[in-house]
Amino acid sequence: MAKLVKNNVTWVGKVDWELRRFHGDEYSTHKGSSYNSYLIKEEKNVLIDTVWQPYAKEFVANLEREIDLSKIDYVIANHAEIDHSGSLPELLSRIPKVPVYCTENGVKSLKGHYHKDWNFRTVKTGDSLDIGNGKKLVFVEMRMLHWPDSMATYMTGDNILFSNDAFGQHFASELLFNDLVDQDELFDECIKYYANILTPFSALVEKKIQEVLGFNLPIDIIATSHGIIWRDNPTQIVLKYLDWAKAYKENQITILYDTMWNGTRIMAEKIAEGIHQADKDVTIKLFNIAKTDKNDIITEVFKAKAILVGSPTIGKGISSGTAGILEEIEGLKFKGKKAAAFGCYGWSGEGVKKISNVLAKGGFELVDEGIRCLWNPDEASVAACVAYGRDFAAKV
Numbered sequence: 520m521a522k523l524v525k526n527n528v529t530w531v532g533k534v535d536w537e538l539r540r541f542h543g544d545e546y547s548t549h550k551g552s553s554y555n556s557y558l559i560k561e562e563k564n565v566l567i568d569t570v571w572q573p574y575a576k577e578f579v580a581n582l583e584r585e586i587d588l589s590k591i592d593y594v595i596a597n598h599a600e601i602d603h604s605g606s607l608p609e610l611l612s613r614i615p616k617v618p619v620y621c622t623e624n625g626v627k628s629l630k631g632h633y634h635k636d637w638n639f640r641t642v643k644t645g646d647s648l649d650i651g652n653g654k655k656l657v658f659v660e661m662r663m664l665h666w667p668d669s670m671a672t673y674m675t676g677d678n679i680l681f682s683n684d685a686f687g688q689h690f691a692s693e694l695l696f697n698d699l700v701d702q703d704e705l706f707d708e709c710i711k712y713y714a715n716i717l718t719p720f721s722a723l724v725e726k727k728i729q730e731v732l733g734f735n736l737p738i739d740i741i742a743t744s745h746g747i748i749w750r751d752n753p754t755q756i757v758l759k760y761l762d763w764a765k766a767y768k769e770n771q772i773t774i775l776y777d778t779m780w781n782g783t784r785i786m787a788e789k790i791a792e793g794i795h796q797a798d799k800d801v802t803i804k805l806f807n808i809a810k811t812d813k814n815d816i817i818t819e820v821f822k823a824k825a826i827l828v829g830s831p832t833i834g835k836g837i838s839s840g841t842a843g844i845l846e847e848i849e850g851l852k853f854k855g856k857k858a859a860a861f862g863c864y865g866w867s868g869e870g871v872k873k874i875s876n877v878l879a880k881g882g883f884e885l886v887d888e889g890i891r892c893l894w895n896p897d898e899a900s901v902a903a904c905v906a907y908g909r910d911f912a913a914k915v
């Protein structure tokens with residue numbers, strides 16, 4: 520069902536309440552998501568983005584209830600990932616001649632996904648499209664935020680920034696607007712989205728936001744492509760992004776561990792005890808890697824000023840769960856965080872060194888060589904872990 524956004528702009532997207540995994544299996548969506556598409560009916564009729572492929576037929580059928588498809592003058596494809604472009608084949612099979620506005624990289628991506636030669640019109644930052652009634656659409660390339668083709672579209676007159684993935688969240692709601700939903704749930708999903716998707720591009724985030732702010736455009740609404748629309752104080756999420764983009768950290772130490780016979784778990788808990796003895800204010804969070812959602816772990820790494828990663832040595836390596844989360848952590852290129860490794864072993868004990876190497880490659884400042892424990896921790900090892908925790912707290 521279409522919902523009014525402002526004046527002649529309506530939301531014609533899809534709320535996906537049942538979605539639990541996104542990007543294949545790479546991103547958990549505990550609270551579902553939405554694919555936001557917008558219909559503008561001025562002198563010209565414009566569709567901004569579509570919805571994910573499985574909902575293409577439903578999307579086009581719903582759209583047809585709002586407008587005679589042949590009356591759509593322009594389609595804007597802000598981003599070619601299939602969650603936003605996935606209904607284009609269905610839609611454009613009905614209106615094949617309609618111009619599709621996107622970036623040059625957007626053409627490459629859309630052709631790469633669908634192998635169709637649609638009526639593409641490429642745009643660059645500052646290009647605009649007159650839609651009548653004194654209003655224009657102005658395009659802003661958002662290269663690598665988060666794909667090479669990403670772009671935002673600004674609507675003058677109504678002062679709406681259609682930001683696509685930027686400022687979005689995987690958060691299903693029928694209420695559509697930011698002021699109507701639970702704020703804790705909303706911001707939890709926003710920071711998870713930033714941590715897991717945008718962290719490697721933080722330098723670009725800051726630069727792009729400053730560039731857009733430099734245009735001095737009034738922004739009344741930020742209409743994202745996932746989750747709720749920001750209409751109440753929309754700059755609050757822009758300020759959050761600026762904060763998150765600057766090597767974000769809270770007064771938190773996050774401890775990740777995997778364990779076979781509980782030895783590495785005991786080490787984690789005793790190190791935590793030592794940290795708390797030395798610093799009563801710091802938030803300490805422990806996560807068993809094998810039992811915790813990996814995207815939630817990444818969010819807690821993003822919040823931390825320092826992390827400890829532990830695994831028993833298995834064969835000549837570490838647990839597969841630890842290796843998996845370290846691959847994610849290394850690729851996200853966190854900035855300004857400290858780290859160390861720990862773990863039990865039964866013979867050669869390479870695990871701690873392996874973990875330390877990956878953390879260093881991922882940009883973490885290693886505070887020391889970490890701590891190892893032969894067999895399950897005995898009384899002396901437990902005391903050593905507590906002392907190590909105290910020492911770690913002092914160093915971070």
Ligand code: FEO
Pocket residue numbers: 598600601602603665666684744745
């Ligand atoms: Fe929501 Fe990059 O797609």
